[in-house]
Amino acid sequence: MFNDLTKAIKENIRDYGMYIALGFIMIIFTNLTNGLFMTPRVISDLIDMTGYIAVLSVGVTLVIVIRHIDLSIGYIAGFLGAVAAMLTSIVEMPVFLMIPLILVMGTLIGAFWTGTLVAGFKVPAFVATLAAMTIFRGLLIRVTNSATIFTANDQFNAIGNGYIPDIANVPGLHILTLIIGGLVVALFVFLEVKNRIKQISYRLHVSTLPIFIMKLVFVSSIIMFFLWKIASFKGLSWTAVIVAVVVAIYAFVTNNTTLGRHIYAVGGNPEAAELSGVSVKRITYIVFGSMGMLAGLSGILFTARLQSATPTAGMGFELDAIAGAFVGGTSASGGIGKVTGSIIGALVMASLTKGMDLMNVGVSYQYIIRGLVLVAAVVFDVYTRNMHAKQA
Amino acid sequence: MANILEMRNITKEFPGVKALDQVNFEVEEGEIHCLVGENGAGKSTLMKVLSGVYPYGTYSGDIVLNNEVQNFSRISDSEKKGVAIIYQELALIPDLSVYENIFLGHEIHKKGIINWHDTKAEAAKMLKKVKLEIHPASKIIDLGVGVQQLIEIAKALSKEVKLLILDEPTAALNESDSENLLELLKDLKKQGVTSIMISHKLKEVIAIADTVTVLRDGKTICSLKASQGEVNEKEIIKYMVGREINDIFPKRLEKNFGDVQLEVKNWSAFDRKLGRHVVKDANFNVRKGEIVGIAGLMGAGRTEFALSVFGNSKSYDISGEVLVDNQRVSLKKPKDAIDKGLAYVSEDRKGNGLILIQDIKQNITVANLSKLSNYMVIDKNEEIEIAEKYRESMNIKTPSIEQKVMNLSGGNQQKVALSKWLFVEPNVLILDEPTRGIDVGAKYEIYTIMNELVAKGLSIIMISSELPEVLGMSDRVYVMAEGRLTGELPIEEATQEKIMEMATV
Ligand SMILES: Nc1ncnc2c1ncn2[C@@H]1O[C@H](COP(=O)(O)OP(=O)(O)OP(=O)(O)O)[C@@H](O)[C@H]1O
Ligand SMILES: [Mg+2]
Numbered sequence: 012m013f014n015d016l017t018k019a020i021k022e023n024i025r026d027y028g029m030y031i032a033l034g035f036i037m038i039i040f041t042n043l044t045n046g047l048f049m050t051p052r053v054i055s056d057l058i059d060m061t062g063y064i065a066v067l068s069v070g071v072t073l074v075i076v077i078r079h080i081d082l083s084i085g086y087i088a089g090f091l092g093a094v095a096a097m098l099t100s101i102v103e104m105p106v107f108l109m110i111p112l113i114l115v116m117g118t119l120i121g122a123f124w125t126g127t128l129v130a131g132f133k134v135p136a137f138v139a140t141l142a143a144m145t146i147f148r149g150l151l152i153r154v155t156n157s158a159t160i161f162t163a164n165d166q167f168n169a170i171g172n173g174y175i176p177d178i179a180n181v182p183g184l185h186i187l188t189l190i191i192g193g194l195v196v197a198l199f200v201f202l203e204v205k206n207r208i209k210q211i212s213y214r215l216h217v218s219t220l221p222i223f224i225m226k227l228v229f230v231s232s233i234i235m236f237f238l239w240k241i242a243s244f245k246g247l248s249w250t251a252v253i254v255a256v257v258v259a260i261y262a263f264v265t266n267n268t269t270l271g272r273h274i275y276a277v278g279g280n281p282e283a284a285e286l287s288g289v290s291v292k293r294i295t296y297i298v299f300g301s302m303g304m305l306a307g308l309s310g311i312l313f314t315a316r317l318q319s320a321t322p323t324a325g326m327g328f329e330l331d332a333i334a335g336a337f338v339g340g341t342s343a344s345g346g347i348g349k350v351t352g353s354i355i356g357a358l359v360m361a362s363l364t365k366g367m368d369l370m371n372v373g374v375s376y377q378y379i380i381r382g383l384v385l386v387a388a389v390v391f392d393v394y395t396r397n398m399h400a401k402q403a
Numbered sequence: 404m405a406n407i408l409e410m411r412n413i414t415k416e417f418p419g420v421k422a423l424d425q426v427n428f429e430v431e432e433g434e435i436h437c438l439v440g441e442n443g444a445g446k447s448t449l450m451k452v453l454s455g456v457y458p459y460g461t462y463s464g465d466i467v468l469n470n471e472v473q474n475f476s477r478i479s480d481s482e483k484k485g486v487a488i489i490y491q492e493l494a495l496i497p498d499l500s501v502y503e504n505i506f507l508g509h510e511i512h513k514k515g516i517i518n519w520h521d522t523k524a525e526a527a528k529m530l531k532k533v534k535l536e537i538h539p540a541s542k543i544i545d546l547g548v549g550v551q552q553l554i555e556i557a558k559a560l561s562k563e564v565k566l567l568i569l570d571e572p573t574a575a576l577n578e579s580d581s582e583n584l585l586e587l588l589k590d591l592k593k594q595g596v597t598s599i600m601i602s603h604k605l606k607e608v609i610a611i612a613d614t615v616t617v618l619r620d621g622k623t624i625c626s627l628k629a630s631q632g633e634v635n636e637k638e639i640i641k642y643m644v645g646r647e648i649n650d651i652f653p654k655r656l657e658k659n660f661g662d663v664q665l666e667v668k669n670w671s672a673f674d675r676k677l678g679r680h681v682v683k684d685a686n687f688n689v690r691k692g693e694i695v696g697i698a699g700l701m702g703a704g705r706t707e708f709a710l711s712v713f714g715n716s717k718s719y720d721i722s723g724e725v726l727v728d729n730q731r732v733s734l735k736k737p738k739d740a741i742d743k744g745l746a747y748v749s750e751d752r753k754g755n756g757l758i759l760i761q762d763i764k765q766n767i768t769v770a771n772l773s774k775l776s777n778y779m780v781i782d783k784n785e786e787i788e789i790a791e792k793y794r795e796s797m798n799i800k801t802p803s804i805e806q807k808v809m810n811l812s813g814g815n816q817q818k819v820a821l822s823k824w825l826f827v828e829p830n831v832l833i834l835d836e837p838t839r840g841i842d843v844g845a846k847y848e849i850y851t852i853m854n855e856l857v858a859k860g861l862s863i864i865m866i867s868s869e870l871p872e873v874l875g876m877s878d879r880v881y882v883m884a885e886g887r888l889t890g891e892l893p894i895e896e897a898t899q900e901k902i903m904e905m906a907t908v
Contacts, residue, residue: 282755287770
């Protein structure tokens with residue numbers, strides 16, 4: 012049994028590495044802060060502060076998968092966040108109109124600026140997006156007029172600060188959150204079992220039954236544990252719900268659709284993909300378009316969270332998002348990377364920030380430590396890949 | 404003569420595969436030893452164990468080189484003992500010069516500062532040893548594959564090699580380049596270099612080997628000595644495949660040619676990077692139920708011709724027309740070509756044929772995902788069934804269809820590439836060097852499949868540098884030279900001599 016376990020971990024270390032890392036980091040910080048890290052308030056806050064980075068991580072994962080990079084996403088998020096703030100506060104556009112408009116603007120920026128430069132003119136993405144980064148930094152200052160725009164719209168601010176309503180009134184516990192948690196666990200177990208039955212019927216390689224059950228129990232308890240924490244605070248935030256929906260959609264598209272398969276094919280071998288009838292150009296446009304859209308969403312989440320748009324909003328987001336993707340197992344050489352992994356990666360980075368904040372670690376040390384963690388993640392990636400190639 | 408190398412009871416396992424099972428392998432000093440066996444038999448793996456690619460501890464058994472047990476933990480360890488391996492995929496850096504490549508990794512230097520003078524002089528000596536008359540400063544990118552292969556050998560020689568290992572060195576070479584290489588090996592033998600050569604071309608094995616060792620399913624089957632008259636084609640095939648194969652080319656029961664399925668008129672393709680035409684004024688057609696061979700030397704423009712018709716992915720400047728079923732069509736990208744019923748199986752399966760980091764099933768379905776999806780959602784059950792079907796019908800040797808393609812042996816990779824294009828259900832199948840690196844048994848299987856396909860009314864265009872294959876399989880032969888179709892012969896009139904004459908204008 013123990014042998015099975017170590018073997019299972021060894022074979023899947025690449026897939027589970029970031030979960031293990033996240034677990035470690037949380038346990039360490041819980042110890043170092045005398046349990047403060049695991050309080051419902053901190054956990055809720057951690058998840059909300061990850062939100063706007065997490066959506067960027069999801070988008071940039073696909074960009075890295077197709078062997079490009081996007082450095083402009085931070086300031087595009089900042090810029091579109093400011094536009095969103097203006098639309099709601101100054102033009103007084105209703106939120107349900109503003110959101111789609113911002114998402115469309117983001118998509119257009121991604122597809123027509125970056126997409127055209129990279130796919131059409133073959134400018135290296137690094138250069139094209141470096142240019143976009145400073146352009147949107149400038150535009151952000153123009154739009155905000157170097158001053159902070161406050162957003163007075165409650166609906167808008169709720170996106171970054173509000174919580175889903177409850178269906179029952181139990182003091183100190185958010186019932187709907189728990190129900191959603193239960194449904195998620197049930198769905199997870201159902202899908203896993205279904206998948207396993209299918210794999211067995213096709214005689215594909217599966218883990219042993221005890222390991223499988225252990226995995227189910229383990230993951231389910233973790234999900235329930237965190238939702239319990241959240242439920243004992245104020246329940247699920249709108250941010251968490253939005254991120255969850257985005258991740259669910261992207262996970263489905265990348266795993267189960269032809270578009271997803273085409274994206275990985277382009278990342279795995281662009282020439283082979285092209286000869287197989289996949290238009291590398293089209294995929295490049297789509298991936299950068301989706302990146303722009305998520306940058307817009309990130310901008311909305313961030314602005315709503317702060318309830319204001321500032322001239323420096325978005326600074327450094329791209330680095331956290333890219334770090335999240337790499338920590339989450341995306342391969343720097345393209346073709347490999349899961350959006351769910353990147354979410355966990357983003358959580359790892361946010362946990363580090365949160366934990367160190369709680370411990371009053373100085374900003375300078377925080378930067379250094381986060382850099383080291385990123386390096387460790389990439390070294391781990393390269394190392395496990397070589398190990399797999401050689402296979403002891 | 405004493406044995407320079409003894410590999411004893413070597414066992415090497417990958418997850419789900421025992422690639423080598425108690426293999427014993429002995430090589431005498433100063434001989435040319437050929438290693439043969441079916442695809443996936445374990446030949447490449449055995450050589451990788453020997454050269455330290457798979458380090459000591461990841462296999463069991465002993466390597467005895469020069470009467471010493473060796474525990475190599477990396478390639479440089481084996482190089483220090485005089486072992487050099489040349490992989491099937493050439494490992495030269497295209498943008499560097501010949502002399503830089505020859506001394507790459509073991510530069511002539513003093514305290515880290517390279518002595519270019521000596522480097523060039525030494526490189527020139529090495530080139531002389533391999534009988535190459537090229538300038539040491541030429542760039543690799545400007546040289547043909549045959550020359551590159553010899554440069555690889557020069558590189559090995561510069562490391563003072565005693566045991567030279569070549570993994571399918573002639574697979575990508577034309578006949579005269581192959582002959583050159585074999586002559587060189589004989590020369591080196593006189594100078595005391597021992598060679599181990601892996602090859603699927605049994606003719607050259609017979610021509611050159613002192614000893615032939617046959618592997619099958621990871622086990623040593625036998626070692627045949629030329630001096631005892633044991634080396635002949637029939638015998639080798641029997642040991643390789645485990646049964647006798649009488650015809651190399653399966654017979655076609657009947658031939659039924661229909662209408663012209665694909666026609667190309669006045670076709671020219673201009674490569675801006677090279678600044679010249681890679682195809683010029685080609686007129687070509689293939690009928691339903693017909694196998695048309697395109698013969699020619701390496702670099703004649705056959706692949707470029709195929710790629711330019713198949714959606715022009717290389718963005719050549721193109722003129723001329725393509726007709727599918729007598730309808731003029733415009734194939735702007737590979738997708739258009741696929742939609743019109745064309746399929747192109749690349750000669751370069753690692754470069755642009757397969758996605759190595761993905762598994763077998765994903766590679767098989769990638770060109771026709773719409774067939775197994777509904778509103779873009781892939782039916783993964785159906786995908787598994789399809790992959791299983793091809794694994795069986797194509798006899799792909801693998802523990803699972805979820806195996807990554809990079810872990811397959813060369814021949815099995817080729818079968819995956821072929822499966823992928825059969826799944827597209829094309830009307831016109833373009834095969835570019837379809838049997839490169841494939842064993843006799845699998846070749847026979849692929850030829851049989853080709854025959855079945857044309858019997859169903861498909862058209863096959865087969866680009867091949869192997870004349871016996873062209874002559875054995877085609878119904879009609881085009882010959883290409885320097886971008887032009889220089890001749891067209893019905894199979895009855897085609898002979899090796901005529902083709903060679905047309906191929907060298
Ligand atoms: N890295 C790897 N991981 C898993 N399996 C592997 C790996 N490398 C090789 N194999 C398997 O080991 C077996 C032997 O492969 P090998 O490449 O040695 O065959 P080969 O005799 O060289 O064949 P070919 O003539 O097709 O090149 C095959 O079944 C192959 O799928
Ligand atoms: Mg091989």
